[in-house]
Amino acid sequence: MKTREVHLVSRPRGWPEPADFALVERELPAPGDGEVLVRNRFMSVDPYMRGRMNDVKSYVPPFGLNEAMTGGAIGEVVESRSPGLEPGDLVLHDLGWREHAVAPAKRFRAVRPIDGVPPSAYLGVLGMPGLTAYVGLLDIAGLKEGDTVFVSGAAGAVGSLVGQIARLRGAARVIGSAGSDEKVAYLTDRLGFDAVNYRSGPVRRLLAEAAPDGIDVYFDNVGGDHLEAAIEAFNDHGRAAICGAISQYNATEPQATPRNLALVIGKRLTLRGFIVSDHSARFGDFVREVGGWLAEGRIEFDETVFEGLDHAVDAFLAMLRGRNTGKMIVRL
Amino acid sequence: MKTREVHLVSRPRGWPEPADFALVERELPAPGDGEVLVRNRFMSVDPYMRGRMNDVKSYVPPFGLNEAMTGGAIGEVVESRSPGLEPGDLVLHDLGWREHAVAPAKRFRAVRPIDGVPPSAYLGVLGMPGLTAYVGLLDIAGLKEGDTVFVSGAAGAVGSLVGQIARLRGAARVIGSAGSDEKVAYLTDRLGFDAVNYRSGPVRRLLAEAAPDGIDVYFDNVGGDHLEAAIEAFNDHGRAAICGAISQYNATEPQATPRNLALVIGKRLTLRGFIVSDHSARFGDFVREVGGWLAEGRIEFDETVFEGLDHAVDAFLAMLRGRNTGKMIVRL
Structure with a gap:
């Protein structure tokens, strides 16, 4: 055969x-x-x-x-x-x-x-992308109730879950970034996020308009100008979980962003990279909590x-x- | 009068x-x-x-x-x-x-x-720069025994203490960066650090040569190419305390470094900015510990x-x- x-x-x-x-x-x-x-x-x-x-x-x-x-x-x-x-x-x-x-x-x-x-x-949702969202948001970025969360790649496998878990865990607002008006409509109508289409203008400006009071957590799937925009928008003590840099995976030259990294000092920011395979010990917690929401119909995927x-x-x-x-x- | x-x-x-x-x-x-x-x-x-x-x-x-x-x-x-x-x-x-x-x-x-x-x-040594070194190294970067520590501005008020506290707290090695051969001699002969003169070549290469087995902690007083070099040299789970960016304070254009920030993901790095005035609660611990070393003649200043x-x-x-x-x- x-x-x-x-x-x-x-x-x-x-x-x-x-x-x-x-x-x-x-x-x-x-x-x-x-x-x-x-x-x-x-x-x-x-x-x-x-x-x-x-x-x-x-x-x-x-x-x-x-x-x-x-x-x-x-x-x-x-x-x-x-x-x-x-x-x-x-x-x-x-x-x-x-x-x-x-x-x-x-x-x-x-x-x-x-x-x-x-x-x-x-x-x-119940596999590696789900665990990535769960661990990154809760353990790496340390989501707290009342936080405003920004997530890039928000219509993707990881990003769509990040925002939903954030909402279910008490985030005040979730702002998602995606690359088309269709995706933005999906984020707002289907998932209940606020959303920006990053192809419609500079991410810094779009994020500043969408989050006039700043952001507390950034879940980064994209890197580059999205990370720069998040650093600009962070409130004091903001935390970024750096999960991916898809904007740079196919770059042939080193990418010269973010240009505003010195802001991490005055704003006391934490930028933290992670890899989901280090966190398999959390798989049980993840399946219990997210599987429960899934069974209750509280998670869209x-x-x-x-x-x-x-x-x-x-x-x-x-x-x-x-x-x-x-x-x-x-x-x- | x-x-x-x-x-x-x-x-x-x-x-x-x-x-x-x-x-x-x-x-x-x-x-x-x-x-x-x-x-x-x-x-x-x-x-x-x-x-x-x-x-x-x-x-x-x-x-x-x-x-x-x-x-x-x-x-x-x-x-x-x-x-x-x-x-x-x-x-x-x-x-x-x-x-x-x-x-x-x-x-x-x-x-x-x-x-x-x-x-x-x-x-x-007993004031704001001393507390900055103490809090940044221990609380922000989370120094552990056996770590290899890199510190920029190592001959300065903060940097010279960072390296000495690291040694007294069990770091395996301290590598300091400074901008003249006189300072390098001061670091090696007087403070017992390994040292590089960053004006003698690209910091990335100098650090790679000085730390062939990588670094675990970076205390950043300088920003720019020093931070980029540290990211390159970090072992997995490396931690940077971002204290200052003196290389950029007089820049009139945004600085396009580090260009290798995407490495924070694969290496699971944490970059964390801080301001000493948030940490005045640690002043008592600091004076007890560093004041004790000072009284015993174990700290050069x-x-x-x-x-x-x-x-x-x-x-x-x-x-x-x-x-x-x-x-x-x-x-x-």
Whole structure:
């Protein structure tokens, strides 16, 4: 039986192009002793994957050339040669970018299907992006009741949750930034945020107008001029959780922002970077609290779905350009 | 009787010039009821004063034009019309930049002379710069035993103490940056730091060579390329206490550094600004601990002394250009 997977075939410089990837067909191996064969149903494309395409040491190792990339995926066990897993089990794992995965059973974590929630939620609201939002907002930025919160990439998988968790935890106001009028409408009408379209003017001015009394917390998915605008708008003792810098991932020159970093002194600001994988000990708290809100219908979550492995690269590139609302998912 | 004081007469743009100041002679008023007349013996010139010369709202209000500036000073009571203070008492206060001060008694805090320690120490090692070093290193950067510490402006009033407190509190190594070979020799021979002369090459390269295993704590007095170099050299979970940005105080354009701020994510860095006046509750702990080391002869402190109010502006300008080793003081 044949299966297909996506390889990285050249390291992008600047924006990745379709030619940097190849869809490769190969023979599907039979699972060995202790191994499991899984048919992937959904895979995730995430901003951090762009960093793994560079040949630089980072907190995750780079993708190898001419081999299948990896990433979050959810699938169904087809054949198991391990006692812990049965055909039909739903499993979460990191062997995305392929139609089937064959690997030792310990690579797969069985998850329960939840009524009314698609399995792909484990790649978003109940998965790594959800935990990122939760830990960044509560532990890194130290959200307090009454805070005014600014979040960039607010219509994305992480940002849309940041703002919702902030509201449920007592933030006075949430201001989200997104890159189109459609997304701004989604943020205001669907999620109840205040919102700015950062393509409609300088972020500094837009934020100053949206938050005349300043902001207390900034959740940064974007870096660059958004971080600069947040520093400008911060009240004393403001805290930024620095989660991503998607505005810079495809930059070929170092980015010379923020230009106002000296304000951290007079305003007593804290800027703190974090990586979700350091915080897996919080997964239980996260699932209890956010899973509870989800069951009560108090959390909105949306997905932008591309169909088929043939369009996985398109989904990844579209996500980098901000074409998704909510979590970008590929259905396999 | 006449007395003299220094006025700010025009707001500097970029580097201050002597013509921005005037030495003004005026009649010394007699102290009213509840007031005290003090003859100043020493006054302080500090980097933060540069910010007060601009007409911008900051954490301290700007100096007024055509009136005496203020700043740390230590003097002796000449005449007291308040029961709490006696002629001959040594008092610490903020009415510097003048030969005599006349003000309500509550503006003056009596301090004890210490054997073997000049009264000017209350403007440095036992005063605001000392508390700044103590709080920034321990509370803001969270120094831990075994840390490698980098400090800029290391031969200055704050920096020289930061490194010494770090060593006494169990840092594995202290690397100081200063702007001349004489200061580097002072840091290595006198204070036992490792040291780099930042004028001898790019700070990034110098620091990488001096700290091949990276740094854990950075105490920033300088900003700009020093902060960028520290971000580059940080180990995971590095912490920066952002205390000053003297490299930028006289800049007329926004400074486009650091260019590598996105590293805060992968390295999980914390950058935190602070102002010493928020931390006066720590003054008792500070005096106990640092005063104890001082009494035991375990802390070196040095002063660069200019003589007379006629040279106070020269002292201030020389301090901004890094001409001092240890605390810059004006003896009146």
